Amino acid sequence: MDFDTPAAHVQDADLDGYVEYEIDVEKVLRQELPGVVDSAAIAPLTLDAIAALPAKAKGAYVLFEDGHPVYAGKTDTRHGFRSRLAKHHNTIQDRQGLDPARIGFKAVRIMVFSNFDVEAILIKALREKDPTALRWNFSGFGSNDPGHNREAQEPADFDKERPIDIDKLIVSPLQGRLVGVLELLLSLKDQLPYTFRYETDAGANGRPSHHRLGHADHREAAPIQLPDQPFTVRQAVQWALEVLPSGWRATIFPDRVILYREATPYPYAREHLTAE
Structure with missing residues (x-):
């Protein structure tokens, strides 16, 4: 059989x-x-x-x-x-x-x-x-952070077509408070649905310290009085830049924001923010 x-x-x-x-x-x-x-x-x-x-x-x-x-x-x-x-x-x-x-x-x-x-x-x-279906499947949607040297890598098509919106209002738990720069950066990092990274002090082994320790410039900067109403990521980063020493710059990529004391010309940056 x-x-x-x-x-x-x-x-x-x-x-x-x-x-x-x-x-x-x-x-x-x-x-x-x-x-x-x-x-x-x-x-x-x-x-x-x-x-x-x-x-x-x-x-x-x-x-x-x-x-x-x-x-x-x-x-x-x-x-x-x-x-x-x-x-x-x-x-x-x-x-x-x-x-x-x-x-x-x-x-x-x-x-x-x-x-x-x-x-x-x-x-x-x-x-x-339907030949038009599943356009996100080969666009980089759902992929993991590319890791080392990520800022020099070309962004995924999904991120280029639907970049992050740093001008959207966010409801922050810090609204109406007088806060330090590090507290503001930590809050943004914890709350934002995309990567937000900033420079930290060098640790004992020469590698960056934990992000919760931040940088000496963050800890020593003048406090910031936040408004009672929601604000944007652009505004929050700009307020931080205004009280940080010169040389700090925020770089906006299609899928992330970084805040470093640098002037690196990243090829895929959408814009830069500096102290006004």
């Missing part, structure tokens, strides 16, 4: 009363997963909606902008839906030309996951259906 079905294969083992049966799980996923995704409702990509997902659940997911699929991905045991979607939620905040309220998601938990490339299955199916 030797025959194929859409989802299984049976082999004769030449033993009476015994056969071998193997389910073609990948074939089942190719046939059924796109339809399962189609049938699911789109949820808003909010922290509440993400937190409602089962803990450590893994599988495949799709992000949508105005109902149009823009990104397909998968999770694993280490990074379940909550972890991965929370990272994406963070990425879409404070971006020029991107309204987080227009971004949604569908997540499909796959109990028999193994090493099947469900991401590739979804990408193929969704692009065959």
